[in-house]
Amino acid sequence: MPIPQALVTRYFQLIAGRQFTEGERELERVKQKMPKTEWNRGYFRALYGMYLSQKNNDNYSFFAKLDLTDKPTLHGYRREFLDHTRNGLHGDFDRGYFSAWSDCMRVLTRLEVPTQQNSTAANVAAEKERLETLRSDKSQATIANFLKKKLADAEEE
Secondary structure, three states: OOOOHHHHHHHHHHHHOOOHHHHHHHHHHHHHHOOOOHHHHHHHHHHHHHHHHHHOOOOOOHHHHOOOOOHHHHHHHHHHHHHHHHOOOOOHHHHHHHHHHHHHHHHHHHOOOOOHHHHHHHHHHHHHHHHHHHHHOOOOOOHHHHHHHHHHHHHHO
16 A cells, blocks of 8 residues: 555645644554554655754754755755655655655645745745834824924923
């Protein structure tokens, strides 16, 4: 019985989104559906390693250094992992391990990840709108109004 790709895809989405409780449940479901083979043992070890590196915020791990917005690089990693999967010099465990990573790269290339720049631009726009609201509300004291009044009072003395 092969590993259900829907479960694995959901698992990758959860750990990429840092939803660890649900990800752990999904990982347990994947483990229950896997037959006991050396290839599946390698596949599962890769999945579990991805989970641990994300959960522990391991800055030195491969997963932490991935730029999820750089699709061409993710495709390149996938091709490299697929090459290892097809390499006859690797044992079944290793081929399963690299297969999990190639599946992960496949899912990550299809994920829509909000870019940091877009969220920063949205924060700047929201802050500017908030400042405009303060300026138009005459009953609201602002630091600029306070400093103008202090400066005017100091000049009168």
